[in-house]
Amino acid sequence: MVDDEHNGRWPPVGYELLDWRTDPDVPASRSVRRQHQGPYAAAIPAAIADLDVHLPTSLTAELEDAATEIARFDSELGAEIAPFGAVLLRSESAASSRIENLTASARAIAEAELGDARKRNASLIVANEQSMRAAVDLADSIDSDAILEMHRALLSVDAPTIAGRFRDQQVWIGGSHIGPHQAMFVPPRHERVPEAIADLIAFIDRDDIGVLAHAAIAHAQFETIHPFPDGNGRTGRALVHAMLRNKRLTRNVTMPISAGLLTDGDGYFDALTRYRAGDPEPISNAFATAAFAAVANGRELTDQIAETRAKWDDTVKARTGSNTWKVADLLLRHPVVTAAFIAEQTGINTKNTYRSIAPLLDAGVVLEAKGPGGRVWRAPEVLDALDGFATRAGRRSAPKR
Numbered sequence: 527m528v529d530d531e532h533n534g535r536w537p538p539v540g541y542e543l544l545d546w547r548t549d550p551d552v553p554a555s556r557s558v559r560r561q562h563q564g565p566y567a568a569a570i571p572a573a574i575a576d577l578d579v580h581l582p583t584s585l586t587a588e589l590e591d592a593a594t595e596i597a598r599f600d601s602e603l604g605a606e607i608a609p610f611g612a613v614l615l616r617s618e619s620a621a622s623s624r625i626e627n628l629t630a631s632a633r634a635i636a637e638a639e640l641g642d643a644r645k646r647n648a649s650l651i652v653a654n655e656q657s658m659r660a661a662v663d664l665a666d667s668i669d670s671d672a673i674l675e676m677h678r679a680l681l682s683v684d685a686p687t688i689a690g691r692f693r694d695q696q697v698w699i700g701g702s703h704i705g706p707h708q709a710m711f712v713p714p715r716h717e718r719v720p721e722a723i724a725d726l727i728a729f730i731d732r733d734d735i736g737v738l739a740h741a742a743i744a745h746a747q748f749e750t751i752h753p754f755p756d757g758n759g760r761t762g763r764a765l766v767h768a769m770l771r772n773k774r775l776t777r778n779v780t781m782p783i784s785a786g787l788l789t790d791g792d793g794y795f796d797a798l799t800r801y802r803a804g805d806p807e808p809i810s811n812a813f814a815t816a817a818f819a820a821v822a823n824g825r826e827l828t829d830q831i832a833e834t835r836a837k838w839d840d841t842v843k844a845r846t847g848s849n850t851w852k853v854a855d856l857l858l859r860h861p862v863v864t865a866a867f868i869a870e871q872t873g874i875n876t877k878n879t880y881r882s883i884a885p886l887l888d889a890g891v892v893l894e895a896k897g898p899g900g901r902v903w904r905a906p907e908v909l910d911a912l913d914g915f916a917t918r919a920g921r922r923s924a925p926k927r
Contacts (some may be wrong), residue, residue, distance in 0.1 A: 535807065536574075540572070560703070569711070569721045569750065571751055574730035574743070579743065592817035593738050597776075609858035620651050625787065633909050635648045640863075658780060668765075694716050743810065745765060746797070853879075857892065864897065
């Protein structure tokens with residue numbers, strides 16, 4: 527299925543010259559306007575649906591080893607999915623958002639999950655959780671509608687006018703907001719997006735490519751198409767999780783791949799640039815490295831959560847089977863709770879919430895505070911574990927965009 531013109535090599539993006547007219551209502555000096563006049567070069571993504579993927583044998587072996595580690599970790603957690611599914615989904619969502627310079631503490635994210643909208647970044651990270659959850663839920667059939675739904679889940683609250691719709695305008699990465707002439711990369715004009723997405727869907731539908739390489743290349747192609755005005759990075763990483771579930775590499779949890787990519791943010795963005803130049807190896811290598819880092823970091827996080835729960839068993843004074851333990855298990859999944867949330871999630875009558883949580887307060891498992899809607903309880907040990915995960919995943923340096 528290789529195009530003879532490329533002799534088995536991955537084709538770089540092409541370019542076309544398009545006319546640009548600066549919006550006269552955008553404030554700018556005459557010199558700046560002069561810099562953003564005349565033709566600009568917009569990408570033409572290569573069609574990849576039928577291309578063979580050729581990677582070095584050593585890289586293919588590393589990708590297979592990384593996939594084995596992911597499958598093993600996913601299988602280990604399969605028998606005891608709660609609370610690890612929620613914990614890993616939240617952590618991956620936060621890491622994917624952090625790549626876009628959206629950061630928030632574990633406490634702020636947990637409070638935003640309860641509806642506290644005072645911290646915008648935390649609310650955006652929660653929206654990213656919803657996008658990733660949608661990606662996993664839609665994994666059985668990855669098509670254009672599924673991608674639109676992931677984007678809708680991501681931006682329906684923050685940017686409802688563009689949520690779930692392919693763009694109808696030119697976008698660009700880097701440079702000036704006035705025009706695309708000084709951009710690092712100019713994705714294709716919006717008229718090319720539907721055809722490029724259809725080609726990508728056909729590529730995703732194949733079953734003759736190793737799963738991690740398949741996901742890495744599909745992600746890079748998605749970011750090259752850049753089909754939305756905003757939210758492309760987060761939607762593109764949600765698409766990765768849809769593919770991992772669709773190809774049955776993961777069955778139980780959302781692997782924190784973005785947390786692995788965070789360990790070398792510059793390398794990740796450089797790999798996307800090199801993919802557009804016709805080299806799929808760097809992005810494939812980045813995903814292999816990220817997978818190993820994700821498993822190591824995820825394993826440390828889940829071990830800490832399990833150890834925390836075992837510690838509570840020894841310190842909390844409550845009879846076996848009491849509602850206190852239902853609340854304790856909920857705190858592992860949601861380390862900040864309210865009485866209403868406890869009642870909703872556990873079925874405990876609101877009147878009995880305070881009696882159920884009292885032994886946890888006495889043991890120091892939770893701390894009580896006043897939130898915007900009333901009393902809240904938070905589990906500091908769980909929040910510390912989540913913040914520790916984020917610290918370990920933290921980039922070595924800020925990515926150059």
